[in-house]
Amino acid sequence: MDNNEKGTHFFRQLGQYLWEKRRDLILWLIWTGTQAIVFAFYRIDFEPLIYASMLGIVAGGLFFVRGFARWRKRQQELQLLSQMLDEKVLPLPAPHDLSEKNYQTLIRRLAEARQADLRENEQKQAAMIDFYTLWVHQIKTPIAAMRLLLQTDGEVASSQLLGELTRIEGYSEMVLSYMRLQSDETDYIFRKTAVDPLIRKTLRRFARLFIGGKLSVSFEGTGLEVVTDEKWLLIVLEQVISNAVKYTPPGGRVSITAKGNSLMIADTGIGIRQEDLPRVFERGYTGFNGRGERHSSGLGLYLCREIMDRLGGKILLDSAPGKGCQVTLVFPERMEGYE
Secondary structure, three states: OOOOHHHHHHHHHHHHHHHHOHHHHHHHHHHHHHHHHHHHHHHOOOOOHHOOOOOOOHHHHHHHHHHHHHHHHHHHHHHHHHHOOOOOOOOOOOOHHHHHHHHHHHHHHHHHHHHHHHHHHHHOOOOOOOHHHHHHHHHHHHHHHHHHHHHHHOOOOOOHHHHHHHHHHHHHHHHHHHHHHHOOOOOOOOOEEEEHHHHHHHHHHHHHHHHHHHOEEEEOOOOOEEOOOOOHHHHHHHHHHHHHHHOOOOEEEEHHHHHHHEEEEEEEEOOOOOOHHHHHHOOOHHHHHHHOOOOOOOOHHHHHHHHHHOOOOOEEEOOOOOEEEEEEEEEOOOOOOOO
């Protein structure tokens, strides 16, 4: 900035300061004018008034220069601070009065809230990246299986291809469900819902997987009715039954029963080790079985727990290696607005 620009900037700041202090200047002029009127009304010599006014102008000028210097310095500090908004802690100058102190307190709280929002967004972004990374690895397995089936000599069994396609559809719906869960605009429609039609719909969808895996199903109807969101409960049922099919060897069995306000889905699969049970609902945790199968992402049960929490229920899991697994969906006995 050259001398001309500096001079222009200085006079611009001076004009801004005078405009801010216009009330004080107007009050001073009114006070001086009132004194002059009083002196004239009582025919008092104006010399004392002029002398007092000159002293007032000198003293006021000194205060004005000092005030303008402090004001100009404060503006420079604020301009510098405006360039440091990304800092976690703003080095605010010492307040001059109570109002400025209160404003600085407000600014610090706003800065803390902004940093908290930034951290939350960073965590959400990292979680989203982790989710999609795991999901991509998971969906690659059925795609690779379909590729091998198509390269096999001879006629490819359509049921096998359809079975792998069903897995891909399930994984695609999983990621869509995860995205909807992350949205603040997710709507839940709670109404009294019969669970059996949802179970039958899920079993029909995975029928080819049951047939391909030579698995049997024990389901005679539960008569269970709960207050829930039908769409989200269906997602949970599909994920739990899909896991039962995935980890149950040929000749195994999947049983679906109910007791009270709980739905139990049990299988005769490979089971889960005791040390893995406390963490099976964590996002991305696959445990020993998942590492061995190499096609588990650890997303399904995590998604089920998130959904059940939002539906006001909970999901429990009991298992032992070689003895299968039982998943229990516990629904709330009553919800607000429903009896």
